[in-house]
Amino acid sequence: MPDASFVGKALPPTAPYRVGREKVREFALAIGEGASVCRDVEAARAAGYPDVVAPPTFAVTFTMPAIEAFLRDPAFGWDYSRMVHGDQSITLHRPIHGGDDLVTTIHVDDLKTRAGSHMLNLRCEVADTDGAAVATTRLLLVTAAEAGS
Amino acid sequence: MTAPGPAIAPEVGTELPPLSVRVTRADLVRYAGASGDFNPIHWSDRTAAAVGLPGVIAHGMLTMALAGRLVSNWVGDPGAIRSYGVRFTRPVVVPDDDEGALIEISGKVSALTDTGPGERIAKITITAAFEGKSVLGRAVAEVAVPPS
Numbered sequence: 001m002p003d004a005s006f007v008g009k010a011l012p013p014t015a016p017y018r019v020g021r022e023k024v025r026e027f028a029l030a031i032g033e034g035a036s037v038c039r040d041v042e043a044a045r046a047a048g049y050p051d052v053v054a055p056p057t058f059a060v061t062f063t064m065p066a067i068e069a070f071l072r073d074p075a076f077g078w079d080y081s082r083m084v085h086g087d088q089s090i091t092l093h094r095p096i097h098g099g100d101d102l103v104t105t106i107h108v109d110d111l112k113t114r115a116g117s118h119m120l121n122l123r124c125e126v127a128d129t130d131g132a133a134v135a136t137t138r139l140l141l142v143t144a145a146e147a148g149s
Numbered sequence: 150m151t152a153p154g155p156a157i158a159p160e161v162g163t164e165l166p167p168l169s170v171r172v173t174r175a176d177l178v179r180y181a182g183a184s185g186d187f188n189p190i191h192w193s194d195r196t197a198a199a200v201g202l203p204g205v206i207a208h209g210m211l212t213m214a215l216a217g218r219l220v221s222n223w224v225g226d227p228g229a230i231r232s233y234g235v236r237f238t239r240p241v242v243v244p245d246d247d248e249g250a251l252i253e254i255s256g257k258v259s260a261l262t263d264t265g266p267g268e269r270i271a272k273i274t275i276t277a278a279f280e281g282k283s284v285l286g287r288a289v290a291e292v293a294v295p296p297s
Binding site (some may be wrong): 023027029030031035037038049053056057060063081084087088090091092095097 | 154170176179180182183184185186197200209210211213214215216217222225227228230231232233234235236237287290
């Protein structure tokens with residue numbers, strides 16, 4: 001049973017994540033994103049960006065490990081093995097690009113239990129190391145009810 | 150900061166050029182490595198069966214990313230996308246063959262808003278279908294487009 005006392009709380013910020021140029025290229029390749037600004041530094045600079053631009057969903061690749069660490073923490077009591085991803089949204093306050101150092105703070109926005117199924121709403125506030133907002137991601141995670149519950 | 154893309158003159162109701170994407174097991178392995186999501190339901194038949202799935206399924210985030218390409222292809226610059234959200238309504242089952250799973254993506258401009266001098270935001274309502282059934286719900290992206 002997840003611990004509802006986490007609702008409304010923010011977890012300690014993560015260590016900065018360095019957005020690697022090759023990681024952005026690798027991610028763009030994996031999703032078939034062919035835009036030159038994602039792969040070619042000169043094209044990105046010509047378009048006014050400091051370095052290659054991350055596709056919008058790239059933000060989830062570095063927020064998810066922080067979320068997973070929280071969900072696997074026995075103090076919270078989440079059944080990670082029975083979880084499905086219900087929804088996801090990403091708001092970019094500016095584009096993420098190679099060379100960014102990004103800090104994620106997870107907020108536990110809501111936890112509901114209905115017929116033995118838990119619905120958890122998390123929000124990640126992503127900022128640069130000066131504290132300027134870069135992205136906000138929101139997600140709903142659901143665990144199926146256990147048999148017999 | 151917008152890369153030169155195709156000349157677009159969006160109006161409410163404008164349909165974006167549709168996109169069909171084939172996803173194979175190799176694509177799932179590549180996405181697992183690139184994203185760091187190594188959940189075995191995305192590569193192990195044994196694990197997928199054990200948790201009651203009809204087979205290995207694509208990462209929801211991969212389906213979301215592929216559907217997002219509809220918008221980035223249209224504007225020519227993924228950096229122009231300001232927000233993007235989806236609900237995951239149905240899994241995309243990816244067989245262990247050369248054909249994989251076919252995801253058909255379409256979308257249209259559902260709103261246009263002037264947000265400042267020389268900037269407009271287009272709201273794009275996206276649909277993504279696998280085997281004729283929708284796999285994403287409430288899929289909406291907001292993207293900066295040239296002023297009218």
